[in-house]
Amino acid sequence: MLEEKNGKVMQSSKIFPTPFFLAAAFIMIIFGASWGTMFLWQLRGVENFTSLxxxxxxxxxxxxxxxxxxxxxxxxxxxxxxxxxxxxxxxxxxxxxxxxxxxxxxxxxxxxxxxxxxxxxxxxxxxxxxxxxxxxxxxxxxxxxxxxxxxxxxxxxxxxxxxxxxxxxxxxxxxxxxxxxxxxxxxxxxxxxxxxxxxxxxxxxxxxxxxxxxxxxRNAKSRRLNLSWVLLTCALVGEISLFLAYRVSQNHVIAAFLPLAWILLFVGTLLFVLELKPVGMFFRTALAWLILSELMLMILPLYGYFSHIPFSHAYYGAIRHAATVGFASLSLIGITVHLYYPMGVSQFSGWFFLLNIGCFFRVVLQILTDWHPIGFSYIAMSGMIEMVGVGLWCVEVFKGFALKARRVVS
Ligand code: HEM
Incomplete structure (x- = not known):
């Protein structure tokens, strides 16, 4: 069994699955950050997300x-x-x-x-x-x-x-x-x-x-967490079924109910976060990105109204990037740091900063492209910053592996 101390699983450094990590990190660097940055670079000339x-x-x-x-x-x-x-x-x-x-x-x-x-x-x-x-x-x-x-x-x-x-x-x-x-x-x-x-x-x-x-x-057991699961599950089922029903029937009245599903998603997340009060810089930051992406989703109809763009690829892509890189990727990286902490991977390194800054610029510049073409001129920089951030994170965790290997040998 794992030992728990101050909310941290202290022995878990022994259980991190190296081959999974190596394969995943390789795919993230090459086909995620690098290839993604190339897409952003291509946008400089054409200034249109649908051209990709x-x-x-x-x-x-x-x-x-x-x-x-x-x-x-x-x-x-x-x-x-x-x-x-x-x-x-x-x-x-x-x-x-x-x-x-x-x-x-x-x-x-x-x-x-x-x-x-x-x-x-x-x-x-x-x-x-x-x-x-x-x-x-x-x-x-x-x-x-x-x-x-x-x-x-x-x-x-x-x-x-x-x-x-x-x-x-x-x-x-x-x-x-x-x-x-x-x-x-x-x-x-x-x-x-x-x-x-x-x-x-x-x-x-x-x-x-x-x-x-x-x-x-381990001691997290409360009705509110169960309620949060109910809300999040209803939100998931709601956003999928309402969207499909709207698109298949082409009935815009159905689409008007989509924000309800997004509100459930937001409330369910907030309930979970307030009840559990997750510790650690990574999880808190990742959850902040999730909440931001959900807020952006909730105001999607308003964005369409003010921008006069019925469906903005740029805005929707920015929401997705906040959720996939800001939330999902930072959380997974947070889990590795959580599991590796006893092995000396530092929590507040430059790569953490770079990943957040890169993600922030991507979200802001991608939305800016709807309003001014200058967004396209600098958006590739955000990808480069994320690429360096991911690369530095890998180097740091590889050092962790090497340290572990040396400890095992000695
Ligand atoms: C780390 C640097 C990354 C960069 C620079 C990047 C860049 C891009 C770009 C330029 C696009 C097309 C434009 C748009 O729809 O916004 C895109 C689409 C997409 N990206 Fe990434 N990406 C990165 C990481 C990730 C990660 C970590 C995930 C998932 C965990 C991801 C998932 C997606 C998906 C699913 C799409 C396609 C969306 C769709 O059309 O349905 N990306 N990415």
Whole structure:
């Protein structure tokens, strides 16, 4: 069992899954920060977010959601949960299979999107991602059934959303390859992509991070946390079903109810945060980004009204970046720091600052592009700052690995 002291899991440095981390960090640096920065650079000339290659953007998104966030979640939970519940660790054979299938999936998605555009490679890639997630689920579900904890509801929702999103993604990306003509492609993306992102970011990442926070606050048990789960789950189901119903029926009255789901999301998050009072700079900052992204979502209709842009790609992309980089990525990095703290990884390093500054500039400049083209001139800088931040973080944690290896040898 893990030892808990001042809300920190002190022995957890021993359980961090190195191969998962290495694969995820590689994907984040190359296909997340570097490739993402290249997209931003391309915008300087054309000054239009819709000019970017849709298949390439989706390949970047898939690589980040499954190859970075997904691998980190699988790595953290497949080694953390058994220890936490005092059960046998998941066989490393299964862990390598999860990583192998995920890497195959991400690679095939990249090949299908930029090298050899083909439905066959897209299905192979998304199929491999589904298999990887199913292997993870097959290993953690029996563990959840055999144990009890205040985090269980959050864990179930996170893992259910994870597998559902992988299956949905398989179907949706296949459809984008089958779409004949630009109109059909845009119709598929405009209707089915936002619910997929909801499942990935709010359904999987948010619930997984909240579950982890509940696990490390062992005494967290209260009605308000259960209420927060109810609100967040209703918000997730609401935002997905309302959006799909609106797009399929083209009935704008249904869309008018979407802010209700976003308000539930915001209230559920606030309830969770106020009740749990998470400790640590990383978690607090990451949660602040989440709350900001939810506030921005709530005022989306107002933004449309004042900007006279019915649907702003820039604004929606800024919300997503605050949620995926500001919240999800910082939380996952926070978990690694939390797990590595006893090994000497410093909490307040420059990379933490750079990641936040980069994310801040990205959100601000991306929104600015709706109002003034100067936003496009500097937005690539934000990606570069994030890239350096992620790189420095990796170096620091690698030092942690080296330190650990040296300790084991001596
Ligand atoms: C770290 C540096 C990153 C940079 C510079 C970057 C850059 C970009 C750019 C320029 C776009 C297209 C424009 C837009 O829609 O805003 C994009 C889209 C996207 N990014 Fe990133 N990104 C980064 C990290 C991440 C991470 C960590 C995730 C997920 C965890 C992520 C997920 C996505 C997704 C899902 C899309 C596609 C959105 C859609 O059209 O549905 N990105 N990114």
């Amino acid at each position: 290659n849709l298949f390439a953007i989706n390949a970047h998104g898939q690589a980040q959601i499954y190859g970075w966030v997904g691998l980190m979640i699988m790595g953290i939970f497949s080694s953390f949960l058994p220890k936490y519940f005092g059960k046998d660790p998941i066989d490393s054979y299964w862990q390598y299979l999860m990583i192998g299938f995920m890497l195959l999936g991400v690679t095939m998605n990249l090949v299908s999107s930029i090298g050899l555009p083909s439905l066959f490679y897209a299905n192979l890639g998304n199929g491999a991602i589904v298999i990887s997630v199913l292997i993870f689920l097959a290993n953690v579900t029996p563990l959840l059934f055999a144990t009890k904890s205040p985090a269980h509801l959050f864990l179930y929702t996170a893992f259910f959303s994870f597998v559902l999103s992988a299956l949905y993604s398989f179907w949706h990306h296949g459809k984008t390859f089958l779409a004949v003509g630009e109109k059909a492609l845009l119709a598929q993306v405009a209707t089915y992509q936002a619910p997929l992102r909801d499942l990935q970011v709010h359904g999987t990442a948010l619930f997984a991070v909240f579950a982890f926070l509940l696990c490390i606050h």
